[in-house]
Amino acid sequence: MAPRQLSPLVLALGGAAAVLGSVLFILWKTYFGRGRERRWDGGEAWWGAEPARLPEWDEWDPEDEENEEPALEELEQREVLVLGLDGSGKSTFLRVLAGKPPLEGHIPTWGFNSVRLPTKDFEVDLLEIGGSQNLRFYWKEFVNEVDVLVFMVDSADRLRLPWARQELHKLLDKDPDLPVVVVANKQVRAVGGWLRPVGLDPQVPGRGQGAQ
Ligand SMILES: Nc1nc2c(ncn2[C@@H]2O[C@H](COP(=O)(O)OP(=O)(O)OP(=O)(O)O)[C@@H](O)[C@H]2O)c(=O)[nH]1
Ligand SMILES: [Mg+2]
Numbered sequence: 001m002a003p004r005q006l007s008p009l010v011l012a013l014g015g016a017a018a019v020l021g022s023v024l025f026i027l028w029k030t031y032f033g034r035g036r037e038r039r040w041d042g043g044e045a046w047w048g049a050e051p052a053r054l055p056e057w058d059e060w061d062p063e064d065e066e067n068e069e070p071a072l073e074e075l076e077q078r079e080v081l082v083l084g085l086d087g088s089g090k091s092t093f094l095r096v097l098a099g100k101p102p103l104e105g106h107i108p109t110w111g112f113n114s115v116r117l118p119t120k121d122f123e124v125d126l127l128e129i130g131g132s133q134n135l136r137f138y139w140k141e142f143v144n145e146v147d148v149l150v151f152m153v154d155s156a157d158r159l160r161l162p163w164a165r166q167e168l169h170k171l172l173d174k175d176p177d178l179p180v181v182v183v184a185n186k187q188v189r190a191v192g193g194w195l196r197p198v199g200l201d202p203q204v205p206g207r208g209q210g211a212q
Contacts, residue, residue, distance in 0.1 A: 021138045024111060024129070078124045083139050083171065084152030085164050086131035089185040093152060094128055108132055126150075136167060143175045156186045 082090045092102045094115045109130035117124045129135055129142065143149060149171065153164050172178065 020111065020135075021141075024138055027112070076122050078122050078148070079146040080124060080126045080148045080150055081142055081146040082126055082128040082150045082152060083167075084131050084183075084185075085154065085157070085160055085167065086133075087157070088131060088152040088154040088164070089183075090128040090131065090152050093150075093183065093185070094126055097126065111135075139167070139171060140174045143171050143178055147179070149178050149180045151180060151182045153182060153184050154186050155184045 082093065084090050086108055087106050091107070091109055091113055094113060095102055097117060098115045109128055110132075111130060113128045113130075115126045117126065127142075127146075129139055151164075151168050151171070153161070157164075168180075168182070172180070
C-alpha cells in the first residue's frame, strides 16, 4: 500500500514550527551569546543579592559620580531559564518579578518572553519559553546555555504532573549539573503534596526547590 500523503496543512504547520524554532534559537544566541561557561558556585547565592536602588532625585550629587558603582552594562550577567508546562504560571512569575500585576486569564506565550532584573552585583536575565507542546521540543536546546533552570509546576493540575515530571527529567538528562529550582505554583488551589509527584526528593542537597 502506498504511504499516505501528508496534508498541506500538516506540512505548513510543521514548516511554521521549524521556522519558529530556528528564529527562537537565533534570537537566543544573539541575546545571550554562544556557549556560556556556567559560573555557578554553590557558595555564591547570587539571587539573594541586594537589588540595585536608584538614588532619589534629591539624593543625587554629581560629585558622587566618581565613586559610583559600575554601570549596568559593566555588570556581570546571569541567565535563568524559566520552563514548565503551558499554563503553569511562567509569564505571571516574570511579570510579578518585574513589579507588574498578573494578567487576567491565560495568554499563551508563543515564543519567548524575558525580563532583566538588575541587582547590586549582577544583571539577571530570566527567559521564559512557552510551554505548549510544539515549543517544548526546543527547551533542551537552551539548557546548556544558562546558569539556572526554574521549572514551574502547576500544583493544581494533578492530571498533568506526570508530564511535568517527564519534561523536567528530560531536561536534567540533557544537563545533569544544571542547578534547578522547582516552583510549586498555585498551591492555594492544590490539594496534597507536590514534590514527590515531580520525582524530586525535597531532602536532596544541591537541587534547590522553591515553593510559592
Ligand atoms: N491561582 C493562581 N493562578 C495563577 C498563578 N500563576 C499564574 N496563574 C494563572 O494561570 C494562568 C496561566 O498563567 P501564565 O503565567 O500565562 O502561564 P504560562 O506558564 O506562562 O503559560 P504558557 O505561556 O502557555 O506556557 C493565568 O490565568 C494566570 O493568571 C498563581 O500563583 N496562582
Ligand atoms: Mg507564558
